Amino acid sequence: MTPQLPAIHEIWVYLSGSPLLALILTLAAYQAGVMAYERFDRNPLANPVAIAIALVAAVITAIDMPYAKYFEGAQFVHFLLGTATVALAVPIYKGLEALRGRIVPLLAALLAGGATSIASAVGIAKLMGADAAIIGGFYAKSVTAPIAMGIAERVSVSPTLTAVFAVTTGILGAILVRFVMDAIGMKSWWQRGFAVGVAAHGIGTSRAFSVHPEAGTYASLGMGLHGVLGAVLIPLAVRFLA
Amino acid sequence: MIAGLVQILLFQGLGELVAKFFLPLIPGPVIGLVMLLAWLRIRGSVPASVDLVATAFSQHLGLLFVPAAVGVVMFWPHIRDHALAVAVALVASVVATMAVTALVVRALAKEDPP
Numbered sequence: 001m002t003p004q005l006p007a008i009h010e011i012w013v014y015l016s017g018s019p020l021l022a023l024i025l026t027l028a029a030y031q032a033g034v035m036a037y038e039r040f041d042r043n044p045l046a047n048p049v050a051i052a053i054a055l056v057a058a059v060i061t062a063i064d065m066p067y068a069k070y071f072e073g074a075q076f077v078h079f080l081l082g083t084a085t086v087a088l089a090v091p092i093y094k095g096l097e098a099l100r101g102r103i104v105p106l107l108a109a110l111l112a113g114g115a116t117s118i119a120s121a122v123g124i125a126k127l128m129g130a131d132a133a134i135i136g137g138f139y140a141k142s143v144t145a146p147i148a149m150g151i152a153e154r155v156s157v158s159p160t161l162t163a164v165f166a167v168t169t170g171i172l173g174a175i176l177v178r179f180v181m182d183a184i185g186m187k188s189w190w191q192r193g194f195a196v197g198v199a200a201h202g203i204g205t206s207r208a209f210s211v212h213p214e215a216g217t218y219a220s221l222g223m224g225l226h227g228v229l230g231a232v233l234i235p236l237a238v239r240f241l242a
Numbered sequence: 243m244i245a246g247l248v249q250i251l252l253f254q255g256l257g258e259l260v261a262k263f264f265l266p267l268i269p270g271p272v273i274g275l276v277m278l279l280a281w282l283r284i285r286g287s288v289p290a291s292v293d294l295v296a297t298a299f300s301q302h303l304g305l306l307f308v309p310a311a312v313g314v315v316m317f318w319p320h321i322r323d324h325a326l327a328v329a330v331a332l333v334a335s336v337v338a339t340m341a342v343t344a345l346v347v348r349a350l351a352k353e354d355p356p
Contacts, residue, residue, distance in 0.1 A: 022309075030305045049304035049311070056308060057315045067316050074309035081306045083247075083299070085271035086254045089278035090288055090296035105350035113343030121335035128327035133320065138331060142339055145307045150269025160313030161321075165332065167304075167311060173336045180340045191347045199339035202303055222343075231272040239267075 022073025029055035044174035044207055049167050081146045085227075088144070092224035098190070098217050106194060110225050113198040117142040118237065137161030140234055141169045144201040147227040155238045166201065173200020174207035190218040197222025246291030253278040 032055060033048030040046040060070050071078070099106060121138035136157030140148035145166040152162035177196040186192050193215030196204035201223045209216030257274025265273060282288055288296075299306075314321070321328060 026308050027305070030302075030308060033304075049308065052305070052308045053311045053314065056312045060312070061315060067313055070312065071309055074312070077306055078309040080299075081310075082254055082258075082271040082274075083250055084303055084306055085269070086250050086257065086274040086278055087292075087296040087299040089253075089275045089282060090293060091300055092275075093279055093282045093288060096283075102351065105347045108350055109343045109347035112346040113339050116342040117335055117339040120338045121331045124331040124334055125324075125327050128324075128330060130324045130327040130331070133317075134324050134328060138335070141332070142336070144303075145311075146303065147269065147272055149307065149310060150271060154267055154269060158313075158317070160310055161317055163307050163311040164314045164317075164321075165328075167307070168332055169336050172333055173340060176333075176337055177340060180337050181344060184341055184344060186344045186348065188348070188351075191344055191351065194347055195340045195344035198343045199336050228272060228276060231268050235267045 019073030019076060022070045023076060025056055025059060025070075026052070026074050026077055029053075029059070042206075042210060044171055044203065047167070047171045047174075047203060049203075050171060053164070053167070081149065085146045085150065088146075088224060088227065091220050092228070095217055095221035095224060098221055102190075106221070106225070109194065110198055110222065110229065113195070114142065114226060114230060114233070117199065118234070133158060134161065137165045139238055140230060141165040142199055142201065142226065143230040143234070144223050144227045145170075147231055151231055151234050154235050167203070170200045170203025173204040177204065177207065189215040193218035194222040198226050201226065243291060243294055246289065246293070246295035249289070249292055250278070250295055253281070 029052040030048060033051035036051055037043075037046045037048040056070070059065075060067065118139060121141060122135055125135050125138060136152075136155070139155060139157060140151040140162050143151060143166065145163050148162050148166045149159040152159040173196055177192070177200070181192045181195070186195070189212045193208045193212070196208050196215075197219030200207075205216060205219040205223050208219035253274040254271055255274075256277055257272070258270035260273045260277075261268055261270035
């Protein structure tokens with residue numbers, strides 16, 4: 001064996017050709033995001049997913065790695081989205097108890113909220129001259145990102161834009177929920193929680209849990225129901241309206 | 243842990259099959275979710291192994307959509323050109339959605355807020 005070390009660029013060529021680099025990059029960026037989130041006392045502005053996306057995007061731009069190349073490696077993480085979506089059945093099952101006796105107001109509110117989400121975002125974006133690609137990204141933005149991306153694929157809009165808009169919506173909802181609820185004089189925790197779960201899915205739900213357990217339970221119920229009903233109704237709505 | 247993962251993957255596979263042959267408009271994993279939910283209802287409890295896997299996933303759900311969302315680098319110039327429209331639509335829409343949902347649930351709920 002020759003003890004000669006390979007030149008650094010050879011290591012680089014080897015690493016960037018294997019899925020390892022993209023995987024390490026993705027996990028390390030997410031870990032950095034989680035650490036920052038803890039550091040800032042779980043402030044919604046320091047959202048770990050947003051930080052991870054920004055870090056990975058900055059690194060692959062800096063090292064000139066095409067997105068397709070990055071995704072080739074990161075697809076192993078991406079694949080688990082479907083599995084994680086199926087696993088959402090467990091928190092929904094646990095939340096079903098909370099539905100008892102409140103099913104009519106909650107479902108009516110969910111339908112009204114879901115319709116408002118699409119109509120307001122698409123309407124405003126159209127009025128302000130956004131094009132079809134951007135508008136398509138708004139269809140499922142209030143649905144939890146893994147399901148939203150599945151919906152986006154079914155209605156042939158960009159899953160990427162949908163995911164980015166969904167994460168942004170979650171962050172905005174988590175930040176704004178307090179002001180909106182106070183402005184309309186909403187005091188009941190379960191109603192506040194449900195509203196943020198419907199509008200701002202997972203990120204809103206974790207915000208709700210950190211404020212009040214009852215709000216959190218109803219937020220996760222709102223998120224879960226919106227995910228399931230959204231997956232059925234949004235493609236139908238898009239098909240009939242578009 | 244593995245037992246739970248196997249069961250969840252099984253439901254995912256079932257969901258994909260149903261989606262492919264019967265319900266092409268609905269994402270397969272969502273059909274898998276509904277079938278797993280129905281099975282949990284019939285069973286009356288969550289098996290510990292399934293619970294373990296589901297908890298692990300829900301704690302780090304965010305990690306899983308990083309790869310797709312990084313695709314924003316390809317859309318960046320496009321989003322920048324429409325930055326104002328996107329920002330106004332996102333903020334106004336989330337505020338409206340929360341307000342409408344809360345107002346409807348309050349209007350229809352019988353009990354008084356505690």
